Amino acid sequence: MYLKTIVNEILKKNNRSLSWLSVEMNKTFxxxxxxxxxxxxxYNDLILMSKILNVPPTVFFEETNPTHLLDKEALKAPDGEHEASILEMELKNHKEMLSTLRDQLKDKDKIISLLSK
Known part of the structure; x- marks a missing residue:
């Protein structure tokens, strides 16, 4: 679930967007x-993405716990606050997934209506 956060962090450092990456990878956004x-x-997409972003593929697998992505204050916080930060990050990712899935449903509905004509 944290792969998107890692990629977003790399893109932000390079002043690039996810839409740019999707074009470079020949994928839909x-x-x-x-x-x-x-x-x-x-696997092949991960390798391609690492080449495009100019990072080693291991960047995507360095840690299973996303603590390296949190700010320094969150790392100093008591365990309860640290867990809350992680849960907030997961909630944000779930909301993004829900939004993406809704967009895909809208697109598919448009395609179906166009094909029905």
Missing amino acids: DGLKLSLLKGSLK
Whole structure:
């Protein structure tokens, strides 16, 4: 679930957007975003993404716990606050996934209506 957060962090450091990355990878924006949210990218896509972002592929696997992505104050916080920060990050990722899935449903409904004509 944290793959999107890692990629967003790299993109932000390089002043790039997720839409730029999707074009570079020859993927749809929604498809790439959903794959990152689900953590379901294929091996070849991870390798391609690491080349495009100019980072080693291991960056995507360094830690299973996203504490390296939190600010320094969150790391100093008591355990309850630290867990709350992680839960807030997960909630944000789930909301993004929900939004992406809703957008895909709208697109599919439009395609169905156009094909029905």
